[in-house]
Amino acid sequence: MIKKIVLAYSGGLDTSVAIKWLKETYKADVIAFCADLGQGEDLGEAKKKALKTGASKVYIEDLREEFVRDYIFPMLRGNAVYEGFYLLGTSIARPLIAKRQIEIAKREGADAVAHGATGKGNDQIRFELTCYALKPDIKIIAPWREWTFDSRKSLMDYARKHGIPVTATKKKPFSTDRNILHISYEGGILEDPWKEPPSDMYTMTQPLDRTPDRPAYIEITFEKGDPVAVNGKRMSPAGLLEALNKTGGRHGIGRVDMVENRLVGIKSRGVYETPGGTLLHMARRAVESITLDREVKHLADSLMPKYAELIYYGYWFSPERLALQNMIDDMQKAVNGTVRMKLYKGNCLVTGRKSPGSLYDARLATFEEEDVYDQKDAEGFIKLLALRLKANRTLRKKV
Structure with missing residues (x-):
């Protein structure tokens, strides 16, 4: 039986509805965890909103320096780009949020963790793989895979019905992170x-x-x-x-x-x-x-x-x-x-x-006069490189 849940909380529509839904569905205490990763929002207001919506406790933690030092910088050292363009800004945030969520769950003696990621997206996978990697026996609740809401409109209707403040609108319903x-x-x-x-x-x-x-x-x-x-x-x-x-x-x-x-x-x-x-x-x-x-x-x-x-x-x-x-x-x-x-x-x-450790040597790279590179050496080098090409062509002619 699940008695206490730690929810990764953003203050947005999905997770605000999730607090109310988790309490109704599981009859459990819901602890909201909101990570300050530099999103530029008033997290004090997010805390008030979570408590008003039904959270029994709220963690607000400034993780900006850890995020950049231990996640963004290591990723950038690998020059990581997905499919030629995406610099993985959302992807790299999820492991840190989930890691801290697991740490809070251990501290609070929680039975489960939850997130607001949809069943169509990548974030559900990122959150849950991290949670399982760090605490293999953890129970994970993904409301989007359980509840009957099928659109952001239905979420907004539920929020209004239960007095949950929303920032998304029908006119401008795109999602941001x-x-x-x-x-x-x-x-x-x-x-x-x-x-x-x-x-x-x-x-x-x-x-x-x-x-x-x-x-x-x-x-x-x-x-x-x-x-x-x-x-x-x-x-x-x-x-x-x-x-x-x-x-x-x-x-x-x-x-x-x-x-x-x-x-x-x-x-x-x-x-x-x-x-x-x-x-x-x-x-x-x-x-x-x-x-x-x-x-x-x-x-x-x-x-x-x-x-x-x-x-x-x-x-x-x-x-x-x-x-x-x-x-x-x-x-x-x-x-x-x-x-x-x-x-x-x-x-x-x-x-x-x-760079003090530069491997660039202007004497070698120059097109002007120099005495450190014998251009005649290139002839033998090229012939060695061409050996397999010549052999391949010769043998194919015989077939």
Whole structure:
């Protein structure tokens, strides 16, 4: 029998309805847990709302520094991008929320945990795989897989009937998820992939016609693959990302509109804003270009799609992700240096890179006169590379 449930609570429509529904359905105490991951909301109001809706207790915890330091930065060290565009802003948040949720459940002696993710999406998988990885015997309740509500409209009708405040509207019913790395928009008016998103929807980035008419230059410094300073000023992980969000957003950087493949097999349109993350992704690759050995760099790039897929699918605490992370972090020990970037009208262009451990040798790279490379050596090298091609062609002629 379930007597106490810890709910991952956002203060939004789904989880607000979930508090009331869980109490009615399971006759259990519901403890709401809300993680401050930099979503920019008044979580004090969310606490009041949860208590008013029926939560017996509410945890509000500021996890921004842990989120950036222990989740976002390790992910960025792997240059993780899902299906060419998505920088995994929602995906990377779920393991930390679920981890802390399990810790609270242990502290409170709760029988189960619950979440507001739908039965069609990826988040249900990310939450639950993390919970099972950290507490294999935990009971998980997913209201969307149990209740009779079949749309956001039906949720809003239930909320109004029970006096639960709602922020979603019939006119603007798309779903958003925001944290310090990004904001996502899905559903509602965005479900037609041919329709352009409304111009007033965006929140982190300026439209291009309102960005500065003069370019700006910034410098980002990395140590062992992690950004540590902007324009020479050292900052905490969260402080640095917040600063880059403001700078990138001012110049309209980091918008993505894509149709992605969910793990459950559904194609879904997602619109994302990731200004600071976009700057960091491009800047790190610029430092890597002069600090990583060719084969190490190619190996890292070959691992990236699998690494990104593991995060998207919810396997943050899997042994394979941890093994990949160890390899990635070992490679990143050499990634030290500074990148200069030019920001203008939605573009971020690398205009310079330097490192105390740079492998770039101007004497070798030059097209001018030098005495360190004998160009005649290339002839034998090419002939060796061509041996199998020549043999293959010769043998095929005989068949």
